[in-house]
Amino acid sequence: MYQLLIHQRKEKLRSPFWSKNILLNILLGFVGFWLLIMALTASIAAIRIISEFYSGLEPIEVFTGLLFYFFVYDLISRFFLQQLPTMSIQPYRTLPLGKGKLLHYPLIRSVFSFFNFLPLFLIVPFFIMVVCAGSPAIFSFAWVITLLCFIGVNNFLNFSIKKQFISKPALILLLFGMTGILLFLDLREIFKVSQWFAKFVMYISGAPVLVMVPVSLVILSYRLAYRTLRKNFYPEESQASRTTKGSFTFLSRYGETGELLGIELKMILRNKRPRSVMIFSLIFLGYGMILYDDPDNLVKLMMGGFLLTFAFALNYGQFLFSWEGSYFDSYLANKISAFHYIRSKYLFFAAAGIIGFLLSSPYILISPKIIFVNLAMLFYNVGISSILLLVFCTNNSTSIDLGTSQIMNFQGTGAIQFLMIFPLIGIPLVIHVLFYFLGIREYSILGIGILGLIGIILSGYLMQMVTRLFLSRKHQMASGFRKIK
Amino acid sequence: MIKFDNIIKVYGAKFSLSIPELIISQKESVGLVGNNGSGKTTLLSLGIDLIRPTTGSVLSRGEIVSESDEWKGYTGSYLNESFLIPFLTPMKFLSFIGQLHGKNRSDVMNFLDQNSGFFMENIGSQKYIRELSAGNKNKIGILAALLPEPEIVILDEPFSNLDPGSRSWLKAKLRKLHGEGITIIISSHDLNHVTEVCNRILLLDNGNIIKDLSTNNETLQELENYFSMQVSSYTD
Numbered sequence: 001m002y003q004l005l006i007h008q009r010k011e012k013l014r015s016p017f018w019s020k021n022i023l024l025n026i027l028l029g030f031v032g033f034w035l036l037i038m039a040l041t042a043s044i045a046a047i048r049i050i051s052e053f054y055s056g057l058e059p060i061e062v063f064t065g066l067l068f069y070f071f072v073y074d075l076i077s078r079f080f081l082q083q084l085p086t087m088s089i090q091p092y093r094t095l096p097l098g099k100g101k102l103l104h105y106p107l108i109r110s111v112f113s114f115f116n117f118l119p120l121f122l123i124v125p126f127f128i129m130v131v132c133a134g135s136p137a138i139f140s141f142a143w144v145i146t147l148l149c150f151i152g153v154n155n156f157l158n159f160s161i162k163k164q165f166i167s168k169p170a171l172i173l174l175l176f177g178m179t180g181i182l183l184f185l186d187l188r189e190i191f192k193v194s195q196w197f198a199k200f201v202m203y204i205s206g207a208p209v210l211v212m213v214p215v216s217l218v219i220l221s222y223r224l225a226y227r228t229l230r231k232n233f234y235p236e237e238s239q240a241s242r243t244t245k246g247s248f249t250f251l252s253r254y255g256e257t258g259e260l261l262g263i264e265l266k267m268i269l270r271n272k273r274p275r276s277v278m279i280f281s282l283i284f285l286g287y288g289m290i291l292y293d294d295p296d297n298l299v300k301l302m303m304g305g306f307l308l309t310f311a312f313a314l315n316y317g318q319f320l321f322s323w324e325g326s327y328f329d330s331y332l333a334n335k336i337s338a339f340h341y342i343r344s345k346y347l348f349f350a351a352a353g354i355i356g357f358l359l360s361s362p363y364i365l366i367s368p369k370i371i372f373v374n375l376a377m378l379f380y381n382v383g384i385s386s387i388l389l390l391v392f393c394t395n396n397s398t399s400i401d402l403g404t405s406q407i408m409n410f411q412g413t414g415a416i417q418f419l420m421i422f423p424l425i426g427i428p429l430v431i432h433v434l435f436y437f438l439g440i441r442e443y444s445i446l447g448i449g450i451l452g453l454i455g456i457i458l459s460g461y462l463m464q465m466v467t468r469l470f471l472s473r474k475h476q477m478a479s480g481f482r483k484i485k
Numbered sequence: 486m487i488k489f490d491n492i493i494k495v496y497g498a499k500f501s502l503s504i505p506e507l508i509i510s511q512k513e514s515v516g517l518v519g520n521n522g523s524g525k526t527t528l529l530s531l532g533i534d535l536i537r538p539t540t541g542s543v544l545s546r547g548e549i550v551s552e553s554d555e556w557k558g559y560t561g562s563y564l565n566e567s568f569l570i571p572f573l574t575p576m577k578f579l580s581f582i583g584q585l586h587g588k589n590r591s592d593v594m595n596f597l598d599q600n601s602g603f604f605m606e607n608i609g610s611q612k613y614i615r616e617l618s619a620g621n622k623n624k625i626g627i628l629a630a631l632l633p634e635p636e637i638v639i640l641d642e643p644f645s646n647l648d649p650g651s652r653s654w655l656k657a658k659l660r661k662l663h664g665e666g667i668t669i670i671i672s673s674h675d676l677n678h679v680t681e682v683c684n685r686i687l688l689l690d691n692g693n694i695i696k697d698l699s700t701n702n703e704t705l706q707e708l709e710n711y712f713s714m715q716v717s718s719y720t721d
Contacts, residue, residue: 259584263570270572270613329567333533335557335585335633402572475537475551482567 024410032114039121047130058202060131060143065198067123071150072179074119078158079165082115103229107222110155119151143205149214156218159225163232256337260344267323271402273409274316274323281312285356288363295367298444302428304370305377308360310385313352317389318420320345322412325399325481332478339467342390346463349386353378376449377428383455385424390466392420394473397480427451486511486637486668487532491541494527494692502527502692504541509685511636514659514669516679518708519689520715525672526564528689529641532670533562545637558586561635563626563643571615575608575625579632586633596632602654604628620646627655637668644678656682676712680705 046066050059084106123144131140165172185191204210251258251265268274284307291304307314316323324331331341357378364371400412428448435444455462489507493500502524509515517525530536531543534550542549545556562568570578576593583593597608604624614625623646630638638659644652659682663669673679679686680700688696688711696711698704 256585259581263573263581267570267572327567327570329535329564330570332535333557333560333562333564333568334582335554337554475535478535 023415024413035118036121039118040125043122043125044129046126060135061198061202063126063130064143064147064201065194067147068194068197069183070119070122071154072183074115074151075154075158075161076176076179078115078154079161082110082113082158084110084159084162103226106229107156107159107225110159111152113155116151116155119147123147138208139205142208142211143201145211146201146204146214149218152218153214153221156221156225160221160228163228256340257344257347260336260341261348264324264344264348267402268316273400273402273404277315278312281315282359284308284311284315285359287311288360288366292363292366292370295369298373298441299429299432301370301373302377302432302445302448303425304363305374306381306425306428308363309353309356309374309378310381311356313349313356313381313386313389314421314424316352317349317386317393318417319396319400319412320389320393321477322393322396322398322400322481323402326402328399328478328481332474338471338474339464342463342467342470345390346386346459349389350382353381353386373445376445376452379449379452379456380428381452383452383457383459384427387455387459387462387466388424389420390463391469392416394466394469394477397477399481399483486513486546487670488544489528489531489541490544492531492538492543493540494524494531494536495539500692502531504528504694507687507694509668509670511666511668513685514663514683515671515685515687516683517670517672517687517689518674518676518679520712522691523689524692525689526641527692529562529564529639529670529672532639533560533564535564556637558633559636560639561630561633561637562639563623563630564639564641566622566626568626568629569614569622572613574611575614575617578614578625579629582629583632588632593632597628600628600631600658603651603658618646620648620651623647624651631658631662635667638662638670640669640671642672642674644673644675652678676705676708680708 046063047059050057050062054062127140127144131143135143161172161175182191182193186193204213251262254261268278288304288308291300291307294300321328357374360374361371363374395416396412396414398412398414404411431447431451432441432444435441435447487509489504491506492502492504494502517528519525527536531538532545532550533556534543537551542551544550545553545560548555550556570581573581579597580590580593583589583596588596597604604621608625614622617625623643627640627643630640643655643659647655656678659669659671663682663684669683671679671682684700686696686698686700686704686708687694688698688708698707
């Protein structure tokens with residue numbers, strides 16, 4: 001077991017990504033540190049906040065009730081962010097290691113995840129300062145054990161949820177839907193789940209023998225995760241059923257460009273990482289709910305229009321060419337005109353923009369203005385952003401492993417991915433400010449739309465420029481793509 | 486036909502390949518032999534503009550390959566897996582390559598009928614290329630290289646991972662193509678294969694062409710002697 005732990009450490013430290021992206025790792029470390037500090041502060045300040053807002057109520061019970069929300073948030077954020085420590089067990093399968101050991105290993109390893117430390121920072125200070133100080137020892141002990149158990153349940157449950165999501169996405173969406181309804185009922189004070197949760201925890205703490213209940217919940221969730229992993233032990237069996245449908249044969253009619261576009265669409269649909277980018281982009285559409293809180297705020301509307309019409313194009317497009325890293329050579333050695341290749345990318349962005357525009361059109365219910373702003377931003381994105389993205393992406397030279405998960409996966413991410421967003425968002429903002437000082441603020445959206453239209457009209461010429469740039473950089477890109485294999 | 490002119494290729498600080506002059510004419514079928522790291526793949530990659538030489542240039546029919554796309558129309562190549570698109574079915578991949586060279590589906594089917602001795606029977610299966618075995622991937626890549634009816638064929642270790650039947654089929658095929666006047670450039674670790682297929686052998690060592698032989702009865706023996714001498718010089 002210890003050897004396995006060491007191997008996994010090495011796998012991480014020696015991965016080309018780790019050594020290359022020190023900056024990104026520092027950034028992630030900083031975010032993690034900040035979260036821990038926030039949790040610690042919240043925990044220490046909790047008693048004061050509770051006695052101010054919930055005066056007259058039992059503080060421990062209130063705190064426990066609030067923790068319910070945290071556990072829900074915790075499970076969701078784990079689902080999206082926590083990487084399961086599934087070291088590739090393939091090389092070990094023929095070695096004299098028990099099957100059980102290989103499966104228990106990732107489960108035990110997951111206990112040492114950041115996601116389990118964060119709740120400790122939230123619970124332990126409150127436990128020491130308030131619970132221990134004011135309650136009998138047995139009560140305090142039972143209370144903290146119960147809550148720790150819930151962290152464990154979340155941790156192991158996440159394994160099962162994630163694995164099930166691949167094979168039965170509907171089931172998991174249903175689960176999330178139900179959680180959403182419960183939260184809704186709770187916040188509307190129709191059925192206070194959080195209060196029931198708090199009462200449940202308090203009751204157990206009062207009768208310490210009942211601590212067996214949360215403990216057995218942990219064991220149950222562990223068994224469930226173990227069984228799920230065991231079922232997925234044989235990779236060729238666990239492959240989700242796939243179809244070769246969606247052959248996009250109609251695109252072949254549009255010559256080489258259409259053919260290349262068809263291949264790209266297949267790549268997205270038939271590979272894990274681009275597919276999950278697509279799904280995440282759909283979630284992105286929900287941003288409108290937050291951004292459109294004030295329909296008279298033109299800047300917010302612009303941001304909304306920019307992001308909503310181009311969510312997928314941005315998320316996917318920032319790694320353009322990198323997606324094709326593993327077979328880029330086949331494009332270089334075959335009779336493919338570089339111009340047609342670039343044009344297929346441009347048309348892809350345009351199509352993605354139009355789809356984004358259509359999907360975000362229901363926001364018209366919030367304000368009819370939104371549709372006009374979005375249309376102008378669509379023109380801008382197709383005419384200007386697409387070309388800029390193409391230009392930036394000729395700097396991409398890290399191949400992306402298509403089969404890996406998107407979650408916390410920064411393969412392909414370089415400084416350029418962080419920087420490219422600034423000019424894209426900056427141009428419309430500059431136009432807006434310019435129009436503002438000219439005193440014709442109302443026309444800035446029109447100006448942005450017209451700029452986009454000019455870009456679309458000149459697209460043939462712009463694409464030729466990008467093609468020349470691409471040709472001058474293709475060797476560099478290709479040699480980068482060949483490195484990680 | 487293909488001319489390597491004053492080529493030097495340096496990777497980082499490491500010297501990789503140096504060819505003062507190499508001319509491969511149309512009637513030739515050339516075999517590259519040499520140990521790992523001797524520069525075989527580098528030479529082939531330079532020939533199809535996958536990498537750029539540090540100095541010098543590669544010309545195909547008088548045109549510099551990095552400045553023209555003409556050669557793509559008459560050159561069929563397969564170096565490694567990165568020439569395959571992993572998430573397509575073999576059939577779709579081949580018809581894609583065919584389409585790029587103006588061939589429709591029935592042209593592709595005809596081509597497959599003519600070469601049915603080579604591929605596995607289940608070429609029409611719905612498996613994706615990434616799910617195929619190494620040998621079958623190799624076969625798809627070679628077929629894709631031959632499909633456009635190229636006038637120059639460039640293959641890197643085409644015999645590796647092939648089953649015995651396909652090996653002898655491929656040998657016969659390459660000889661037949663050579664007889665039809667098609668230029669062949671391959672590399673191989675199997676001295677038997679190259680001496681059977683090629684009429685000119687280039688022996689590379691540490692990035693230099695140290696022998697340029699036209700194949701005759703003694704060539705195989707000569708090459709075997711060379712490599713066994715190398716081994717004995719290591720063990721001494």
